[in-house]
Amino acid sequence: MKILRKKNKEFPNIQIDHLEIGQDQNEVDVLSESLKENGTKIKKLFEGTADFTFREFEIDNLYYAMIIYLDGLVDLEKIELHVINPLIKNNQAIVQQSELKIDYVLEQLSSADVKQGETIQAVIDQILIGSTVLLINGINKAIFIGEQSWEQRSVSEPLSEAVVIGPREGFTENIRTNASMIRRRLKTTKLKLESMQIGRLSKTEVIITYLENTAQHSIVEEVRTRLRQIDIDAIEDSGYIVEFIEDTPYSVFPQVLQTERPDRVVGNLLEGKVAVIVDNSPFALIVPVTFFGMMNSPEDYYGRFIMTSFIRLIRYLFLLIALMFPAIYIAVTTFHQELLPTNLLFSVAASREKVPFPAVIEALLMEITFEALREAGLRLPRPIGSTVSIVGALVIGQAAVEAGIVSAPLVIVVSTTGIASFMFPNYPLTGAIRLLRFFMIFLAGTLGFYGIFLGVFFMLVHLVQLRSFGVPYLSPVSPFNLNNMKDIFIRVPWWKMDQRPEQTGKRNIRRLGVRFRKY
Structure with missing residues (x-):
């Protein structure tokens, strides 16, 4: 003792x-x-x-x-x-x-x-x-x-990140298999894998991986320090570690990227970032991250840049819809009816004539019901989960309109908002937008458009102050860096992206050969 x-x-x-x-x-x-x-x-x-x-x-x-x-x-x-x-x-x-x-x-x-x-x-x-x-x-x-042997899941297509174009390999629960999938894609001695154990009882193996000639030493050392400070009985999944290493754990916005795609990990390593692989978890952690990095999908780099740029613009448009569409509907129908054309105003007023609730209560009822259907679809067995969620939404929506509990325009608004929330390639970011949508609905129901502007203002102030391992969350927009804007709202051709992001890859800034011909 x-x-x-x-x-x-x-x-x-x-x-x-x-x-x-x-x-x-x-x-x-x-x-x-x-x-x-x-x-x-x-x-x-x-x-x-x-x-x-x-x-x-x-x-x-x-x-x-x-x-x-x-x-x-x-x-x-x-x-x-x-x-x-x-x-x-x-x-x-x-x-x-x-x-x-x-x-x-x-x-x-x-x-x-x-x-x-x-x-x-x-x-x-x-x-x-x-x-x-x-x-x-x-x-x-x-x-x-060392002659270990136990049952394990074979390498398969990632379940949480659908693959359209690109590799269809996903991480498994075996840390050695996951490390080998990264090593197979980066055949260089500059790829470093450092192992440590976390958990007094579980002694879970954790691997820190990075490119020695690209990643900043300060970020790598900060990752080591935060992981070593974790003192807990057991680590069952990489999600345990996320809350321990985030800069601002009380923020709704995720500051650590969780992915089960090896190609996404490798792409971030090439930008000077650090990945953390946890035994018994199919999700790797990537730090530091930015808001715009989580809005990007690996498929954005496999397709042609023209189509990718169009999809990204649509993605950001539907980000605004997912966040503010119900709030805008409530503000217009409650406080600012003069903004609607006369014919549309009469149609909306007629549809809401039999509804006994204010627009904000009506929207909250529909949004909460939609969230319940979404969660039910996830928890039910996969063959019937999607069917139940879709049929349930149609049946409940139609019955609610016929019973006069909600209006038909609001059903359209909630449905469009739900579809918009499925467009984001990162699930934790989707959860943050879903949560903030209720905050915007409350502000719109009390202050109208003034409340919406106030909510957007506070969100922007929070995002500007947010950091992920010292990297500004809204970079390269704030602080503004024109050279790094080539891969934000649109994606320029690969021959134009000759430099890595300056926030994480400045130690080895060039990624394209200087002799490569630029068009």
């Missing part, structure tokens, strides 16, 4: 005692030469663990040995082939020695991943990650054989 003293950041003169029991003792408890003693200690630690397995055998009938592993995490056939059989059947070099040495044992093993350890804690850690531990009587070291 050991008491660790840590200083409080706010009150450096006050020390807080943290008591850690068990772990520190294991870290200093070295292995002895007695196989029985080592085995007893390890068995006691794993007492009551059903999948804890050990097997004792003799090396050429001379030296007692034991292998320890967790059932379901190792490949038993490979252990039999690469560990047990070589030690039992092929030990002439070992027998000739007066005493058994670990070097001779290592020579007999045919496994590629072999390590050594000297403490009980090292043995426990290796067992828990799926390694097989070999203990030999007379040797005060343990041998760790």
Whole structure:
């Protein structure tokens, strides 16, 4: 048992005692030469663990040995082939020695991943990650054989980011598979992958990856620092980490990009950004990010620039519709009827004649119902989820209009707004827009257009102040950078984008050869 003293950041003169029991003792408890003693200690630690397995055998009938592993995490056939059989059947070099040495044992093993350890804690850690531990009587070291094997999902098309044009590979829950998909796309020694563990109980492996000659050292170091400061029992998904490393966690706007597409990760690495891969999660994290970067889709770079630019303009138009269309309808029908043409005004007034609620209550009822249908469609089994959401919206909308609860124009407004919210390529950003839409509806219902202008003003002020790992959230619009505007609202041809974004890629600003001909 050991008491660790840590200083409080706010009150450096006050020390807080943290008591850690068990772990520190294991870290200093070295292995002895007695196989029985080592085995007893390890068995006691794993007492009551059903999948804890050990097997004792003799090396050429001379030296007692034991292998320890967790059932379901190792490949038993490979252990039999690469560990047990070589030690039992092929030990002439070992027998000739007066005493058994670990070097001779290592020579007999045919496994590629072999390590050594000297403490009980090292043995426990290796067992828990799926390694097989070999203990030999007379040797005060343990041998760790990495022959892990468990069921895992195969590489498939990403589910949360639909692919129209481009690679159809998506990340899986295996961190090694995910790292290999990035390495396969960037065949350079400049691609660095740094590993660490987070979680006192889960010991989840996390990999920081970046391009050494492109990413800024300050951003990479900041990512390392924020990850090391995370002190939690377990990390079950990369989403846990997002809230710990965001600059402004109380903002509704996401400051970390989550993606399950390897090509999107590689594209951001080439711009000087840093990616974080988490074991047991198919979503990689990318930092720093900007608002305009999350509005872009990987398909924008695979298609022709003319069509891509048109789609981007439509995307930004529908961003305004998704955010403010219901609020504008409420403001016009409640406070500013003079803005409508006479015929349209009569039509809207006639449709709202039987509606007993004010426009703002009417809109809130429809928006909340639409959000409920959307969530129901996500939670239901996939074959019937989309059908139920679509049919439910049609049936409820039609029934509500016929019953006089809502007006027909509002159904059109809510439907158009719902369609607009599906156009964004980033799900967390979609959630932020959906939430802010209710805020705009409330302002429009109380102050009309003045409330809408006030809401837009406060949102812009917040976005201008927002940072993602020190990078302005609205860059390159604020602060304005004309050279980086080539890939914001429109996308210029590739031969025109000869430089990386200055905010993240200024260490290696040129991405296009200087001899390339520009048209």
